[in-house]
Amino acid sequence: MAYTLVILSALLATSLANSIQFKDCGSAGAKVQSVDVGGCTTEPCHLVHGKNATMVVNFTASEDVTHPKNSLYGIIAGVPVKFPSNADCCTGKNLVCPIKSGTSSQYSIAIYVSPEYPKISVLVKLAVLDDNDKDFLCIVFPATITDS
């Protein structure tokens, strides 16, 4: 019984801290450790119509940033399309600003998947820009927009 519980909680812990496979697209000021997309365990991750997709990026900074800015694109058939999102990274995104070099942080962003978006495959490009508008952090992962 106790043994089963240990296994169950180990499984649960694994599923809670699941990182998807992602590509770094030129993070100049951070080392990205993990990216969690709302419990997604198999790529492409599903972005479900009418729901919020929450992305959590764990990273360690190697640069100080006073005003980090969010930059989010969906790359559809090779064409980058800007995703409407609040540019400010210092409120509601779990970040402590300013970002200090050498510290580890968790960046959390939720996007609303409008039912009007077409059901297509998309490469999500999630970046945080530094004070010079350069990619402080940049990751890309494949997703698909679906009804479920």
Ligand SMILES: *[C@@H]1O[C@H](CO)[C@@H](O)[C@H](O)[C@H]1NC(C)=O
């Ligand atoms: C991200 O960091 C948090 C806090 O340190 C940790 O609880 C979580 O498991 C990490 N996520 C992943 C996917 O490793």
Ligand SMILES: *[C@@H]1O[C@H](CO)[C@@H](O)[C@H](O)[C@H]1NC(C)=O
């Ligand atoms: C999505 O997130 C926004 C902002 O946090 C919230 O107002 C809204 O109710 C959420 N929508 C869903 C479907 O969870």
